[in-house]
Amino acid sequence: xxxxxxxxxECHRCAWIAFAALLxxxxxxxxxxxxxxxxxxEAALSTSASDAAKYVPEQLTDVRRxxxxxxxxxxxxxxxxxxxxxxxxxxxxxxxxSAAAAKKAELTQALSEEWSGLAARLPGYMTAMQNRIEFxxxxxxxxxxxxxxxxxxxxxxxxxxxxxxxxxxxxxxGNLREAVATAKNLEASLEGLAxxxxxxxxxxxx
Numbered sequence: 606x607x608x609x610x611x612x613x614x615e616c617h618r619c620a621w622i623a624f625a626a627l628l629x630x631x632x633x634x635x636x637x638x639x640x641x642x643x644x645x646x647e648a649a650l651s652t653s654a655s656d657a658a659k660y661v662p663e664q665l666t667d668v669r670r671x672x673x674x675x676x677x678x679x680x681x682x683x684x685x686x687x688x689x690x691x692x693x694x695x696x697x698x699x700x701x702x703s704a705a706a707a708k709k710a711e712l713t714q715a716l717s718e719e720w721s722g723l724a725a726r727l728p729g730y731m732t733a734m735q736n737r738i739e740f741x742x743x744x745x746x747x748x749x750x751x752x753x754x755x756x757x758x759x760x761x762x763x764x765x766x767x768x769x770x771x772x773x774x775x776x777x778x779g780n781l782r783e784a785v786a787t788a789k790n791l792e793a794s795l796e797g798l799a800x801x802x803x804x805x806x807x808x809x810x811x
Contacts, residue, residue, distance in 0.1 A: 635684035642691035643679060646672055646698050653702040660708035661701060668698050716781040723788040724776075727769060730795045730806050734762050737804045753801060761798050765791055 650668065657665040671694045678686050738758050741750035768791045776784035799806045 635688060636682075639679055639684035639687040639691070642687060642695070643672070643675055646675070646691065646695050649695060649698040650701070653698070653705060656705035656709065657701040660705040660712070664697070664701060664704055668694065668701060671697070713781060716785050719785050720776060720781060720788065723772075723785065723792065726806075727788060727791060727795065730792070730799075731762060731765060731769065733804065733806065734758075734765075734795065734798055734802065737802045738762065741802065749803075753803075758798060758802060761794070765794055765798070768794070 650665075650672065654665060671690075675687055675690060675694060678690070738755055740746060741753060742755055768787060772784050772787040772791060775781075775787060796806065
């Protein structure tokens with residue numbers, strides 16, 4: 606090989622080494638910010654994950670999937686791709702908190718309205734039921750009470766009063782979900798008892 610060819614070959618080799626060094630330096634420079642971007646997203650998720658899981662679970666699943674994709678991209682050492690995609694994932698991760706808060710407020714409003722209706726109806730239902738039992742217990746109303754187990758009805762209305770107290774206690778402690786669920790079960794029980802006592806339950810006027 607001539608000296609000229611050897612010189613050219615050496616130049617090419619040096620050029621490739623220099624290019625590789627620059628490429629490595631560029632990757633190294635991007636690795637740290639890429640890792641930091643992923644860490645920042647993880648931190649944002651840890652802050653909002655609990656409420657997001659309760660109120661916007663689908664959105665949380667999407668962000669976690671996108672974070673997983675970022676990690677996989679980082680493992681492939683495609684740091685530039687991580688840096689390009691990370692801002693959008695971060696925006697969605699940070700948005701989980703506000704989305705969860707909005708959904709929570711919506712559900713709380715719905716539960717509050719449902720509780721208001723139940724609280725307006727149920728005490729009156731129980732009073733009407735108690736009056737009906739006392740009415741049927743009179744000797745003059747034996748025919749109307751035929752086939753009705755009044756002792757069982759008294760026991761049922763007593764249990765229902767206890768259930769209503771539990772519902773009120775749940776409401777007082779701010780557990781709207783439990784309060785509404787308990788009150789709805791009570792309403793179903795009262796409707797069944799009303800059928801037994803042959804009385805129609807009438808909700809109070811709004």
